[in-house]
Amino acid sequence: MVVSEQADLSKQDDIETQLQSVRLGLTRLQRLLSSRRVHAGMAGAARVVLPQQAMNVLRALGDREALPVGDLARAARMDTGAVSRQIRVLEEEGLVERRSSPQHGSIVLVEATAEGKAMARRFERVRGAQLSRALVDWTPEERQQLGELMLRLVDDLQATPYLQADGD
Numbered sequence: 163m164v165v166s167e168q169a170d171l172s173k174q175d176d177i178e179t180q181l182q183s184v185r186l187g188l189t190r191l192q193r194l195l196s197s198r199r200v201h202a203g204m205a206g207a208a209r210v211v212l213p214q215q216a217m218n219v220l221r222a223l224g225d226r227e228a229l230p231v232g233d234l235a236r237a238a239r240m241d242t243g244a245v246s247r248q249i250r251v252l253e254e255e256g257l258v259e260r261r262s263s264p265q266h267g268s269i270v271l272v273e274a275t276a277e278g279k280a281m282a283r284r285f286e287r288v289r290g291a292q293l294s295r296a297l298v299d300w301t302p303e304e305r306q307q308l309g310e311l312m313l314r315l316v317d318d319l320q321a322t323p324y325l326q327a328d329g330d
Contacts, residue, residue, distance in 0.1 A: 196214075198214060204289060204292070205285070208281070208285040208287070208288040210281055210284065212251070212252075212255070212257075213251065215248050216252055217285060218238050218239075219238050219240070219245055219249065219258075220252055220257060220258070220278055220282050220285075221238075221285060223237075223272065223273065223278065224279065224283075226273075226274075227273065228271035228272060228273035229272055229273070230263070230270065230271060230272075231246060231249070234249075234272055252278065256275060256277060256278075257275055258272055258275060258278050259273055260272050261273075
């Protein structure tokens with residue numbers, strides 16, 4: 163093996179070692195954000211009695227104008243079928259309304275009712291307050307750096323193509 167190949171392998175080993183804590187942090191964050199227990203705690207504090215997926219759809223609507231179901235699915239980062247099921251749940255609770263698009267009668271628009279918008283705002287206030295309390299002891303510079311690095315990470319992950327794993 164030539165020296166440059168050894169240096170490349172050593173550099174790759176260094177990157178992999180450094181990424182262990184990044185992967186662990188991302189895994190723990192993903193589990194935290196998708197946890198039913200965490201959702202139940204936030205929902206209880208916000209006086210919300212909705213399943214997690216229904217709340218995700220309601221939060222995606224927020225204070226927006228009416229959206230077609232497909233756009234709502236993209237905003238909620240869910241598939242259209244799952245969003246349609248959650249719309250039924252939210253509609254039964256009086257939190258959203260469906261109507262046909264005036265421009266295209268075949269397109270269904272979904273909009274949060276006043277009660278749905280208020281519920282989404284309460285939930286977001288609880289989430290925001292919890293994050294503020296969690297980061298209260300961080301310096302302003304650390305909070306700013308965290309935000310910048312997280313945005314950079316998301317942008318870079320979205321821009322990086324998937325490749326087959328080595329050795330497959």
